[in-house]
Amino acid sequence: MIVMKFGGTSVQDSAAVNRLVEIVRKKIHLHPVVVVSALSKVTDTLQKIANQSYTGDLNGALALTETLQERHILMASQLLSENQPYLEHTLSEIKEYFVKLREIAGVVNILEELSNKSMAKILSFGELLSSYIIYRTLNNAGVKCDIADARCFIITDDEFLKGEPDYNAIRELAPIALNLAFEQSDVVITQGFISGTKNGLNTILGRGGSDYTAALIGMAMNADEIEIWTDVDGVHTTDPRRVENTRSITTMSFSEAAELSFFGAKVLHPATIQPAIEKNIPVRVLNSTEPHKSGTLILKDEEVQSCGVRAISFKEDIVVINIFSMKMLNTFGFLTKLFEVFGKYGVSVDLISTSEVSVSLTVDTDLNLDRVTKEISRFAKVTVNYNKSQVSVVGKNLKETKGLAKRIFGAICEHNITMISQGASDINVSFVVNKEDLDSVITALHKEFFE
Structure with missing residues (x-):
């Protein structure tokens, strides 16, 4: 069935x-x-x-x-x-x-x-x-x-x-x-x-x-x-409603699809992939207005061989939270204390970047954010930046793709980058830009990698 x-x-x-x-x-x-x-x-x-x-x-x-x-x-x-x-x-x-x-x-x-x-x-x-x-x-x-x-x-x-x-x-x-x-x-x-x-x-x-x-x-x-x-013929290289000349991706891996959906691609709900992975059930994304088209077939990772950049996704409205404390320096447990606050108020964190004395992270809702920042302010300095957008470049084996960073950031060198995150994943490079720059950023990236 x-x-x-x-x-x-x-x-x-x-x-x-x-x-x-x-x-x-x-x-x-x-x-x-x-x-x-x-x-x-x-x-x-x-x-x-x-x-x-x-x-x-x-x-x-x-x-x-x-x-x-x-x-x-x-x-x-x-x-x-x-x-x-x-x-x-x-x-x-x-x-x-x-x-x-x-x-x-x-x-x-x-x-x-x-x-x-x-x-x-x-x-x-x-x-x-x-x-x-x-x-x-x-x-x-x-x-x-x-x-x-x-x-x-x-x-x-x-x-x-x-x-x-x-x-x-x-x-x-x-x-x-x-x-x-x-x-x-x-x-x-x-x-x-x-x-x-x-x-x-x-x-x-x-x-x-x-x-x-x-x-x-x-x-x-x-x-x-x-x-x-x-209403679109499969998963596209980016949102066709925002960028011209996108194309449907014929096949992609569960991991790529999961990253795309989590980081803003609207074709799939972020939780869709996990039950399919559990039973290794192929997922096919199709266009009901053009049912003759083959769409995108999502398969287990081992069955998809292609590497490099496959798509660009984004979240248009995000909030960047910057946390600074000298108490982080050479001490244990600071991050545990920090994320316990987010957990207490049910606020999910997307991206995170750390240094010796600061943490930058993103959330995609301001629900309970005032309560979170108020509590963190008791032990650290907190600043909150609104009107930001998150862009994710998704593909397989990106860490092994030479020259990738040069191509990404060279293509958008005219725009300010607020935050960069890659380390936790081999299949996405994510960064934060000003919301007003989003369309021009994703258009420039799409031209660089797909046109």
Whole structure:
């Protein structure tokens, strides 16, 4: 069997869903599990509905809810217009979802309380609606399809807005739920992004979590391949929305893909690769608008021979924190003390560079940052620099590539470099530039290595 994940832009309207149906129809013999995201931008709208309900603007929240309902009803009507009884039943179910959403918004408004638990419940409606409409559309098109609720087998802890998957529970429950669904069907559809606790409470995997769902299902089901269908034809040498003349990479290693996704490439969720590595399942990134293209195939490291620079990724909005203390000089335990503070407040560090008396590091959020810097200031001098961007040059055996540093920094010599980090990885060189310079930096690097 295979897992096929379709992102928000691949299910954004009736035309996109019709393309999905034809793509899936051609792969029925492979017994696909189809994982779908919410329609494009729906999750953002649901978040606004939750926040407006909480801040007292219930009328605004209900107006947004009405707009969402109309969008889903329009799409279902376009997809099922030739089967009126089937359409009427589908529309009735869609309206029921929105009755529940309005009820929750009303409760949030009355209580003036928006917990993470309530937010996860509200955000789950996007995937529940899209999966139901696509399930009905597949069956109407003659594809025997069943639907499985991901909240029953993608099990996480009770971190409601960024659930940590319970691999053992998923390995146990996913085959039971999906094999049961396959008994009467050729295709099973389920939701990405949403998950549940062992006690049946709604959680979500965090933004971009549909990729993660697909990989977790692939791991649990021993899939032959995981397909990520998106709006670009594979992993590109850099973001084609920012730089001209990019090209799709035919094959790349798990390590390269993991580095690219972690350091800002938006084609894959950073957590996607780990479950695939565990079972050595190939991951293929494909374009749902041009399904004839081969995309990018991601394989285990030993099966990919090419070396040198493969791609350039970036994080546009990062924060650089500089920490200085003479107490670091010839003493033990300073870094332990430092990172205990970051761990205490749940702040993840990306890059780090150290000297005898200073540490520079980057984070990609300012959440709890004031609390972190306040505590560190008790034992060190702290400065924080905003409006920075992180650029990563990714490839295999970069440490063995002679002249690489000269080519990288020669190409961008007109721009200021705030921080450089390489030592921990053989497959990426990362550095920090001013945010205003990002586009010109990645364009110059792309010309140097790929044009």
